[in-house]
């Protein structure tokens with residue numbers, strides 16, 4: 166059975182794309198097959214796995230606006246076992262035209278039914294920093310929402326804004342959606358980061374992953390190289406932390 | 422004459438809100454009157470100057486959706502000479518309903534005409550991390566666009582996406598719009614940051630401010646305190662850098 170994960174947060178710059186890329190890289194390292202879906206018009210996930218958005222003929226926008234089949238849009242990456250549905254600037258159009266259609270929030274969910282349950286172990290969806298129709302489509306198509314957050318004030322404040330969106334998705338189509346919070350870009354020497362981390366842990370309890378991701382400048386280098394950190398430099402601290410996150414997740418999924 | 426500045430970038434987490442707050446604080450330190458406008462549904466700018474978005478009765482959404490007058494929405498902050506048009510979660514509605522109206526991109530521009538030219542020296546507008554109708558409204562109402570960017574790969578990549586939006590705004594209503602790029606969260610010890618900074622300088626030349634903003638954890642503390650860094654701890658490196666940015670800007674504006 167394929168398990169689908171959305172990476173979303175209205176707050177910008179909290180490592181949504183970095184988490185989608187690194188987690189998929191970690192699943193590949195554990196010999197699990199993963200399909201990445203880039204739902205952000207910025208197309209950073211597409212770039213993070215070494216593909217030029219300007220060079221692709223069809224993207225996720227063609228899929229959502231109904232003009233192409235799933236199989237004609239899925240691409241292989243340089244990583245065995247890791248495929249991608251890329252994004253490009255056409256997604257700006259999808260952002261504008263999706264909301265005017267009836268039941269626009271369920272378009273992706275209905276499309277992903279066409280994927281055979283044994284094709285992939287995981288589907289990982291990256292979203293733009295917004296709670297509009299694109300992110301709602303991803304949430305309705307998912308088993309789990311991962312909310313990356315920096316241990317900083319504006320990010321912690323944004324966690325509260327995510328809860329009403331989760332309640333709405335559960336009430337209108339996906340009652341089984343679970344969420345988990347992931348602390349990212351954590352600096353252990355910073356007093357604010359340590360305080361915020363403890364406040365988030367106190368507020369959300371089991372809703373927070375045990376694994377947290379520390380600041381690691383090697384992650385910046387891996388995005389330049391177009392490779393997940395697990396394949397760019399597997400021994401760095403962040404590669405090992407994303408590997409432990411993948412194991413923590415896989416363990417949770419088996420438990421379900 | 423009032424000079425209007427939009428702080429925008431599709432890329433998330435690049436210090437848009439921190440720049441809007443700190444720049445307005447710096448203008449106040451230089452005895453210039455500033456009106457801040459929070460156009461982001463996250464309402465981080467409202468929070469950054471110590472106001473609880475859940476506690477306000479009317480926000481910028483009421484202004485844009487035409488139900489209230491400007492004067493009934495403008496609030497004073499604890500900083501003399503610094504006023505605010507706050508945001509709250511009603512802005513999610515504005516994001517959805519604005520684009521269906523005719524000439525939706527010019528609503529803010531037409532509303533700001535009601536502000537007397539001697540009321541403020543500067544208007545500073547914070548935007549969500551997107552290039553939709555909200556950001557377009559801000560761009561059409563502005564003299565200048567400041568694009569904060571981290572010296573990192575995804576941020577630098579996003580700069581390219583901003584240029585077509587600037588061209589469109591100039592072609593359809595605001596030919597005099599100028600833009601300037603501001604490097605933020607810069608870590609002088611980081612090789613990637615130094616390389617990226619030089620690449621941005623080589624690509625954009627005079628389009629880049631001379632002033633750049635270094636990483637400074639005191640900025641995180643000031644957002645917790647609900648004060649601009651210039652009023653939270655005026656002697657920190659970032660307070661002095663934002664002060665020099667305000668002077669560089671004021672000098673440019675006089676030159677126009």
Ligand SMILES: Nc1ncnc2c1ncn2[C@@H]1O[C@H](COP(=O)(O)OP(=O)(O)OP(=O)(O)O)[C@@H](O)[C@H]1O
Nearest residue numbers: 177178179180181182183294379380381432433573
């Ligand atoms: N653990 C980390 N250590 C250091 N840098 C990091 C880490 N995680 C992410 N980054 C860097 O921080 C920046 C923001 O991360 P990223 O772009 O993945 O966030 P995002 O939430 O996807 O942003 P957006 O809201 O624009 O989609 C990137 O330049 C990335 O390389």
Ligand SMILES: Nc1ncnc2c1ncn2[C@@H]1O[C@H](COP(=O)(O)OP(=O)(O)OP(=O)(O)O)[C@@H](O)[C@H]1O
Nearest residue numbers: 177317433434435436437438439550606635636637
């Ligand atoms: N120079 C700096 N040094 C250290 N931290 C900073 C600096 N500038 C901003 N920050 C912190 O980085 C985070 C991102 O900044 P901010 O929220 O202002 O970005 P933004 O572009 O407004 O994000 P969004 O895209 O969500 O609107 C915040 O937690 C802020 O406190």
Ligand SMILES: [Mg+2]
Nearest residue numbers: 181182205209
């Ligand atoms: Mg991203």
Ligand SMILES: [Mg+2]
Nearest residue numbers: 437438461465
């Ligand atoms: Mg902001």
